[in-house]
Amino acid sequence: MIITKIEPQQRKPHRKSIYIDGEFAFGIHDEVLLKFGLRRGDHLTPEKVVEITAYEEFRSGREKALKLLNRKPRTERELRTKLLHTGYSETTCERVLAHLREARLIDDLDYARRYAQESMTRKPMGERMLKQRLRQKGIPEDAIQTVLREMFPSESEELRYALELARRRLERHSNLSGHSLQKRSSDQWQEEQTGLSQHKKRIADYLVRRGFDWETVHRVLEEIFSADRIQKE
Structure with a gap:
């Protein structure tokens, strides 16, 4: 197997078409050409051709991965999924990821x-x-x-996060906070208490959906809606 011609590709001059024994064999980037020092007249074994084309795929996958990382940070699994979806082999994906880990890019x-x-x-x-x-x-x-x-x-840290989130929710979606509950008639008070209970449930459901456990949610409700705090306000 002899390289009989190396010529630039018309639309991608940084890539070269490699001809072996008079026929087109494969295309490679200039980086690959220089890495292997390929020249017209070189003798190639089948194993060498596999090595060259595997490195070309690695180079291409590495370039694709760098473009993806340039857009936004990604995990290894996210990068692997993207590369596989693009058509790169498992072997190439692992080689690219290993290179990126070594370079501290992921x-x-x-x-x-x-x-x-x-x-x-x-x-x-x-x-x-x-x-x-x-x-x-x-x-x-x-x-x-x-x-x-x-x-x-500590548990107190999760409680702090839950309180912060609940207060944000309370300020954004309600005028039912402690300082708004002043003296009312009996009917008005009952109506407000019903509204308060409904609001407590909405806050509780919201915190649960955000991943807080029931014990933390209960402590938040006690902190924000306790009768003593409301009366003091």
Whole structure:
């Protein structure tokens, strides 16, 4: 097997068409051409051709992955899924991911930390929901546990997040807060108490949907809606 011609591709001059024994064999990027030092007249074994074309696919997959990362951070699983969907082989995907890990361009633990911090700042959630979100993104279990320990070092931390979220919800969707409950007639008071109970249920349901456990939700309701606090206001 002898390289009989190397010529630039018309639409992609940075790529070269390689002809073996007078026939087109494969196309490669200039990077691959230089890496293997290919020249007209070189003798190639079938194994060498496989090595060259495998490296070309790796180079292409690496370029695709870098473009994806340039748009936004991604987990290893998200990148692998994208590359496989594009048509790259499992072997190429693993080779690309290994290269990116070595270059510190992907790090699932760092991604999980950033995701958790940004999510909890933007819209707090309970430990259960955060764990579910991280699993959905393909974060390894050991990294998930590390992040959960950092974000929820104690029960009081989850309570703090729940209180923050409940107060945001209360301010945005209700005029039923402690300071608004002043002296009313008996009928008005009963009506307000009914509305208050409904509002407490909505807040409770919302917190549960955000991944907080019932014990935390109960403590939040006690903190915000307790009769003593309302009467003091």
